[in-house]
Amino acid sequence: MAIEEKDENSSGEVSVEQIFETQSIPSWREQLTVRAFVVSLILGFFFSFIVMKLNLTVGIIPSLNVSAGMLGYFLVSVYTKVLAKFGMLKHPFTRQENTVIQTCVVATSGIAFSGGFGSYLFGMSDIIAKQTEEANTAQNTKTLQLGWIIGFLFVVSFLGLFSVVPLRKIMIIDHKLIYPSGTATAHLINSFHTPQGAKLVKRQVYALFKCFVCSFLWAFFQWFYTAGDDCGFAAFPTLGLKAYQNKFYFDFSATYVGVGMICPYIVNISLLAGSVLSWGIMWPLIEAKKGDWYSDKLSASNLHGLQGYKVFIGIAMILGDGLYNFCAMLVKTARDVSMNCLQKEATSVLPLAGRPSPNSSVSFDDMRRKEIFVKDQIPTKLAFLGYALLAVASIITVPHIFPQLKWYHILVTYIFAPVLAFCNAYGCGLTDWSLASSYGKLAIILFGAWVGLGNGGVLAGLASCGVMMSIVSTASDLMQDFKTGYLTLASPRAMFISQVIGTAMGCVIGPVVFWIFYKAYNVGVAGSEYPAPYATVYRGIALLGVEGLGSLPKNCLTLCIIFFIAAFLLSAAKDFAKHMKWRVQHFLPSAMAMAIPFFIGSYFSIDMCLGSLILFLWRKFNLRQAEAFAPAVASGMICGEGIWSLPSSILSLAKVKPPICMKFLSRSTNAKVDAFLTG
Numbered sequence: 001m002a003i004e005e006k007d008e009n010s011s012g013e014v015s016v017e018q019i020f021e022t023q024s025i026p027s028w029r030e031q032l033t034v035r036a037f038v039v040s041l042i043l044g045f046f047f048s049f050i051v052m053k054l055n056l057t058v059g060i061i062p063s064l065n066v067s068a069g070m071l072g073y074f075l076v077s078v079y080t081k082v083l084a085k086f087g088m089l090k091h092p093f094t095r096q097e098n099t100v101i102q103t104c105v106v107a108t109s110g111i112a113f114s115g116g117f118g119s120y121l122f123g124m125s126d127i128i129a130k131q132t133e134e135a136n137t138a139q140n141t142k143t144l145q146l147g148w149i150i151g152f153l154f155v156v157s158f159l160g161l162f163s164v165v166p167l168r169k170i171m172i173i174d175h176k177l178i179y180p181s182g183t184a185t186a187h188l189i190n191s192f193h194t195p196q197g198a199k200l201v202k203r204q205v206y207a208l209f210k211c212f213v214c215s216f217l218w219a220f221f222q223w224f225y226t227a228g229d230d231c232g233f234a235a236f237p238t239l240g241l242k243a244y245q246n247k248f249y250f251d252f253s254a255t256y257v258g259v260g261m262i263c264p265y266i267v268n269i270s271l272l273a274g275s276v277l278s279w280g281i282m283w284p285l286i287e288a289k290k291g292d293w294y295s296d297k298l299s300a301s302n303l304h305g306l307q308g309y310k311v312f313i314g315i316a317m318i319l320g321d322g323l324y325n326f327c328a329m330l331v332k333t334a335r336d337v338s339m340n341c342l343q344k345e346a347t348s349v350l351p352l353a354g355r356p357s358p359n360s361s362v363s364f365d366d367m368r369r370k371e372i373f374v375k376d377q378i379p380t381k382l383a384f385l386g387y388a389l390l391a392v393a394s395i396i397t398v399p400h401i402f403p404q405l406k407w408y409h410i411l412v413t414y415i416f417a418p419v420l421a422f423c424n425a426y427g428c429g430l431t432d433w434s435l436a437s438s439y440g441k442l443a444i445i446l447f448g449a450w451v452g453l454g455n456g457g458v459l460a461g462l463a464s465c466g467v468m469m470s471i472v473s474t475a476s477d478l479m480q481d482f483k484t485g486y487l488t489l490a491s492p493r494a495m496f497i498s499q500v501i502g503t504a505m506g507c508v509i510g511p512v513v514f515w516i517f518y519k520a521y522n523v524g525v526a527g528s529e530y531p532a533p534y535a536t537v538y539r540g541i542a543l544l545g546v547e548g549l550g551s552l553p554k555n556c557l558t559l560c561i562i563f564f565i566a567a568f569l570l571s572a573a574k575d576f577a578k579h580m581k582w583r584v585q586h587f588l589p590s591a592m593a594m595a596i597p598f599f600i601g602s603y604f605s606i607d608m609c610l611g612s613l614i615l616f617l618w619r620k621f622n623l624r625q626a627e628a629f630a631p632a633v634a635s636g637m638i639c640g641e642g643i644w645s646l647p648s649s650i651l652s653l654a655k656v657k658p659p660i661c662m663k664f665l666s667r668s669t670n671a672k673v674d675a676f677l678t679g
Helices: 034-055 065-085 095-114 126-132 146-156 159-163 165-174 180-192 195-223 241-245 254-262 265-287 306-347 364-373 380-401 407-431 436-451 457-488 492-520 533-547 556-580 591-595 603-621 623-653 667-678
Strands: none
Touching (some): 034 492, 034 623, 065 180, 065 195, 095 180, 095 457, 165 364, 265 591, 306 533, 306 556, 306 591, 380 407, 380 457, 407 436, 436 457, 436 533, 457 492, 556 591
């Protein structure tokens, strides 16, 4: 579906920008239309529900850029065609406006993830603190309220946008960073607005809509059988009751099957491998040590019992993988920058490997895109002033929200944050991998230890994580969007404003959507529909920072060290194999993905592997069709069940309960129940 970017001189084919050469480019003001932001608001709210559901369950969020661009194209196209039919259309729908919509929607729904509703923010709550039974004090917990959550997000979510704006030309034009997700999204948007692409996208949207309806109706049907705990298709012991007790079952979730179709095969296989290693081998063996390694009188959620092994070994793997990627990214960034600086001195051009040499002719596309990209500049003074003003506002405001953090803690964060934001944005351009969560975990440990347990170090660490993650995450997101805008000739100024407006929308929509989940369900409770497992993980990291390693249960530290080293070496081996272009790189699992089932369970990994199997077979039978329609089908499955969360939440708030409980019992238990009922 993507348009091949070939220069006419070299291949005889018309290049991308020559296809659009006859179309005038709207000014940056004309790209920022009212209809674009109305559609962005609708889709942003829609996608925030999907992201929030995934955030509060498994924490794996697939890229929704394609869905946002596709649905944005569809909605505005329908609107403009209706206006044109009645002779009322004044402005045609352009690819630049489509880019603005996609940017705004992703920025809005991105806050549902980076806002920490399933991680650091919810980890502050007494719900998670009571489950861990550690540091459950007023100094280390905070009552969740909609007002301060919105205020906190507003004062910390915009700094990352201003921190990397002055570097946009260096990264996009001078260093020619790829930003794979931004580039792929741009190709799709360019394709949508060609005659052939417009026909294909209609078929894709139709496929998405059909899967959306089926997924929504399937979720609605399942609701009728969930009148009690462990009821319904989500508790179906597909592989037997014993396997179900160890979290091995298929829960009939269209969402996770769809996510599995989008995620790479190796991610899903890694999840399954982690499930087998933890719930199939390790936890049964450690549970057999009850009374020896840990007291048999502890509750199931106590971090000094089996739960401690689940949480801290998973954390060790996440930190091992994160540390390697953090170090590797710093090395790659430093090496790449130094090489480009040396080449600049020699040739005044900064080519990277695999790109045209300085002596080769510059393509028509490159000249056209560079001309537009440098046209509407965002004043550097404005970026510095904006960062300074927002930093001052944050330094004043955040300590009032979190008294455990002092003004000098925030000041230190904002001094180092631009450097880390640059590293993350640059590394994301090279590898498409954002390490925002790694920077956040580092902030948890450093600031938690700085403040100390008695002074509210747990809460201080989690809050500082939110400050750091917001900056480095939005910085890389903005640069991805700049790359998309560069390839679609969207104005950088329009892209920046769209990102700001989308972030502002997200700072309100994200908390409101979370509040609906929070009030309608038992969010954060182990075994519930929305367990928010990462909230426990982030709080566990904060506890490690303030209490030290001595707080771990018996032999847990030894196991943590083993798995930390194993994760580090596995990530290094995978990276080395990729560098050497060995085929084994495709078969080495991801340590980060393996760690996720350690404290969640195995059910979703089975769902996601089924999604991979469906995609694999589809590609075997019809590769072209699979490549064109698989993202749309997967997005429809995710969106349908995801949006069911809204009416389901409303029914729950209205105290409307399902009429049936479908539960499965063993033969012996069923005989006892029958005897009890007949007796």
